[in-house]
Amino acid sequence: xxxxxxxxxxxxxxxxxxxxxxxxxxxxxxxxxxxxxxxxxxxxxxxxxxxxxxxxxxxxxxxxxxxxxxxxxxxxx
Amino acid sequence: xxxxxxxxxxxxxxxxxxxxxxxxxxxxxxxxxxxxxxxxxxxxxxxxxxxxxxxxxxxxxxxxxxxxxxxxxxxxxxxxxxxxxxxxxxxxxxxxxxxxxxxxxxxxxxxxxxxxxxxxxxxxxxxxxxxxxxxxxxxxxxxxxxxxxxxxxxxxxxxxxxxxxxxxxxxxxxxxxxxxxxxxxxxxxxxxxxxxxxxxxxxxxxxxxxxxxxxxxxxxxxxxxxxxxxxxxxxxxxxxxxxxxxxxxxxxxxxxxxxxxxxxxxxxxxxxxxxxxxxxxxxxxxxxxxxxxxxxxxxxxxxxxxxxxxxxxxxxxxxxxx
Numbered sequence: 304x305x306x307x308x309x310x311x312x313x314x315x316x317x318x319x320x321x322x323x324x325x326x327x328x329x330x331x332x333x334x335x336x337x338x339x340x341x342x343x344x345x346x347x348x349x350x351x352x353x354x355x356x357x358x359x360x361x362x363x364x365x366x367x368x369x370x371x372x373x374x375x376x377x378x379x380x
Numbered sequence: 381x382x383x384x385x386x387x388x389x390x391x392x393x394x395x396x397x398x399x400x401x402x403x404x405x406x407x408x409x410x411x412x413x414x415x416x417x418x419x420x421x422x423x424x425x426x427x428x429x430x431x432x433x434x435x436x437x438x439x440x441x442x443x444x445x446x447x448x449x450x451x452x453x454x455x456x457x458x459x460x461x462x463x464x465x466x467x468x469x470x471x472x473x474x475x476x477x478x479x480x481x482x483x484x485x486x487x488x489x490x491x492x493x494x495x496x497x498x499x500x501x502x503x504x505x506x507x508x509x510x511x512x513x514x515x516x517x518x519x520x521x522x523x524x525x526x527x528x529x530x531x532x533x534x535x536x537x538x539x540x541x542x543x544x545x546x547x548x549x550x551x552x553x554x555x556x557x558x559x560x561x562x563x564x565x566x567x568x569x570x571x572x573x574x575x576x577x578x579x580x581x582x583x584x585x586x587x588x589x590x591x592x593x594x595x596x597x598x599x600x601x602x603x604x605x606x607x608x609x610x611x612x613x614x615x616x617x618x619x620x621x622x623x624x625x626x627x628x629x630x631x632x633x634x635x636x637x638x639x640x641x642x643x644x645x646x647x648x649x650x651x652x653x654x655x656x657x658x659x660x661x662x663x664x665x666x667x668x669x670x671x672x673x674x675x676x677x678x679x680x681x682x683x684x685x686x687x688x689x690x691x692x693x694x695x696x697x698x699x700x701x702x
Contacts, residue, residue, distance in 0.1 A: 311669075313470030342473055342672065346550045351438055351478040353470045366471065367575075 306378065307337045309345045310354035315368045319354040326374035334378065388413035407599030414591045414637060418509040419584060422502065426579045429464065429501040430572035438465050438475070446482045455535075458488045459527035462495030463520070472496075472666065473673055477547055486543065487535015494686055495527030498661045502583055503636065510640040518697070519653065526657075526689040533685050534678075542678035590637035597641035617651045618694035622687055625658025635659055654694025662686055 308323060310316025320338055327334055339345055339357075348357060352366025356377070363377055392398050392409040399405045441461040445454060472493065479489040499520055507516040563571075639652045662683055670679060 311470055311473065315470065342477070343546060343550055345474060346477050346481070349478070351442070351471065351474045353474060 304334050304359045304378070305337065306334050307339050307357040308354060309339045309348060309350060309357060309365075311340055311342060311345070313353060316354040319356065319368050322369060322371045323356070323374050325371045326378060329371065330375055330379060332378065384413050384417050385409075388416075403599040405599075407595040410598040411591055411595040414510060414594065414640075415588055418506055418587055418591065418637075419580070421505040421509050422580050422583065422587070423576065425501045425505040425508075426576035427573060429466075430576040430579070431569070432464060433466075434568055434572050436464070441465070442479060442482055442484070445479075445484050445488065454485075454488045455491045455528045455531050456524075458484075458491040458531065459495040459524045462492040462527055463499035463524060464501075465492075465496055466500055467496040470669075473669060476670070476673055477550055480543065480547060481550055485535055486540055487531045487533075489531075490534045490682065491527045491531025494530045494661065494682075495524055497666075498523035498526065498657060502579075503660070506587065506636040510636055515649070522653075522693045522696075523657070526661075526686065526693060530682075530685050530689055534681060537681060539678045539681060542675040542681075544673045544675065547673050587637070590635065594637035594641040597638070597645060601641075601645050617648070618654050618691050618698070621651050621655035621694065622658040622690050625655045626662045626683075626687065627664050628659045648698045650694040650697030650699070653697050654690045657690045657693065658687065661690065 306323060306327075308316060308320045310319070316338075320336070323336055327336065345353075345355075348355065348362050350362055350365040354368065355365035356363050356369060356374070358377065369377070388409045389400060391412055392405055393400050396408065398408055400409060438461070445458060445461070475496075476489060476493060479492065480486065504516060504520065507519055511519075635656050639656050643649055643652050667679060667683065670682075674682070
């Protein structure tokens with residue numbers, strides 16, 4: 304699946320990105336992870352709190368720095 | 381919090397054997413009393429606010445502002461919602477665009493944007509701990525009033541054309557509501573409590589650092605030390621405090637314990653609070669971020685009006701004396 308991390312480069316967004324990468328590695332998956340920093344692109348998802356996580360074009364979390372295990376449970380669902 | 385003070389007295393003098401008359405004793409006593417009180421309040425208030433936010437996420441608040449005919453009270457509600465929404469500078473642009481895009485007028489959007497960094501649960505918990513409820517209440521009322529009037533004035537200036545052009549073209553997908561199925565209250569409680577503890581845990585190091593600096597000022601800076609400093613700047617103390625505060629950037633967490641000590645050593649409450657509001661509410665990094673969505677004129681009007689409002693609040697607090 305395609306995973307996108309939305310955020311304009313704040314420390315929280317970078318941390319979420321790291322956690323997503325670790326989660327994918329832990330689960331031995333090969334999902335593509337994209338970092339979306341362009342504000343116009345971000346607004347298309349209609350979220351107002353950063354960072355946000357998008358899986359297969361669906362917003363699954365916003366305004367939260369999900370932990371590695373939280374991301375794992377989201378991607379293995 | 382007299383119970384906490386007597387506990388801290390006992391711990392310092394009897395258990396640790398440090399004289400309460402010494403500089404070290406005063407610092408230690410202050411540190412114990414303040415850090416315990418603040419941490420307790422922090423955990424309590426973050427719990428309440430996490431729960432409130434679970435049921436009232438910002439998307440819902442925005443829909444409330446767009447759907448209801450609120451007449452003049454929209455400014456009040458926008459400011460109130462700003463107060464209960466946690467502020468993070470990386471969310472300020474998405475919030476700004478999200479509000480405008482939903483059809484909320486510019487002035488009302490600003491009412492939200494001005495109040496949001498000034499008032500948050502952490503600031504309120506800290507202020508209750510160090511200043512007591514009277515000053516805290518006054519601060520909350522002042523912060524909300526600033527948002528309401530600032531937003532109202534910016535709205536009256538009709539500055540829509542100074543919003544970056546691309547903002548008006550953005551169309552976000554309709555339903556972004558991710559609120560899934562109804563969860564039983566017990567699991568909501570577990571979830572929000574976890575969030576509250578994680579917010580508290582993240583903040584506590586900063587609070588402790590602030591309290592330590594505050595404690596050192598308490599113990600070692602003679603009372604009245606700042607009197608000469610302030611009397612020298614006299615009537616201009618408030619504007620100077622604001623001008624010094626704007627370039628600095630910090631959240632309320634680190635600043636409040638320091639402010640309290642400064643007040644104890646002779647800086648007037650209003651001057652200290654306007655310094656704090658300037659540090660928390662206006663900042664250069666924030667301006668750089670907002671520059672992406674606002675043209676210079678709007679950004680200048682925003683900063684100008686808020687800075688002016690903070691000065692008025694500073695003079696008022698100095699004047700009323702609590």
